[in-house]
Amino acid sequence: MELHHGRPESMSGRQDREVRVYDFLDKLNIEYWQTDHDKEAFTMEDCLEVDKILETTVCKNLFLCNRQQTNFYLLMMPGDKKFKTKEISGQLGVARLSFANEDHMVELLDIHPGSVSVMGLMNDPDKKVQLVIDEDVLAGEFLGCHPCVNTSSLKIRTKDIIEKFLPAVGHEYVKVKLLGED
Numbered sequence: 001m002e003l004h005h006g007r008p009e010s011m012s013g014r015q016d017r018e019v020r021v022y023d024f025l026d027k028l029n030i031e032y033w034q035t036d037h038d039k040e041a042f043t044m045e046d047c048l049e050v051d052k053i054l055e056t057t058v059c060k061n062l063f064l065c066n067r068q069q070t071n072f073y074l075l076m077m078p079g080d081k082k083f084k085t086k087e088i089s090g091q092l093g094v095a096r097l098s099f100a101n102e103d104h105m106v107e108l109l110d111i112h113p114g115s116v117s118v119m120g121l122m123n124d125p126d127k128k129v130q131l132v133i134d135e136d137v138l139a140g141e142f143l144g145c146h147p148c149v150n151t152s153s154l155k156i157r158t159k160d161i162i163e164k165f166l167p168a169v170g171h172e173y174v175k176v177k178l179l180g181e182d
Helices: 016-027 044-054 085-092 102-109 118-123 135-139 158-169
Strands: 032-036 060-066 072-077 097-099 129-134 142-145 152-157 173-176
Touching: 016 118, 016 152, 044 152, 060 102, 072 102, 072 118, 072 135, 085 097, 085 173, 102 118, 118 129, 118 142, 118 158, 129 135, 135 158, 135 173, 142 158, 152 158
Parallel strands: 072 129, 129 173
Antiparallel strands: 032 152, 060 072, 060 097, 142 152
């Protein structure tokens, strides 16, 4: 795996959803670094090697919904924290959260399981997904994420996500404090 400044040298064989991410970031003049994986990264364990290449932590991104499947949330948190439903539900004032299904993921973010990323918000013009970010992610200078596919990863300044990317896609975020303790 190599780290490239900006888009990959070749777009050959890449999915349209990935190419759209590079085009969008370039249009916004957001600086980023990109690496391709030897295999798909489905789990946080798979991302450990990627973290070393990016020299930052790839965020754990969870796509959640309420019991009625009418409200959807994209949670960005450090990969080493445990996810506690009760902890996030209380801070969002939602009675019960669970993982949203793949159909909703594809419909709202144009992403499949294992590829969930803040970049998917560019595919949510109706703003049906609420972004939720743990304070520890916001405190980092950089964050790692997938470009809507889990065969590549990006390193982007957190400030650029907050100040350039989110305004461009018309999304705001809710900050939460997750302890991830038992």
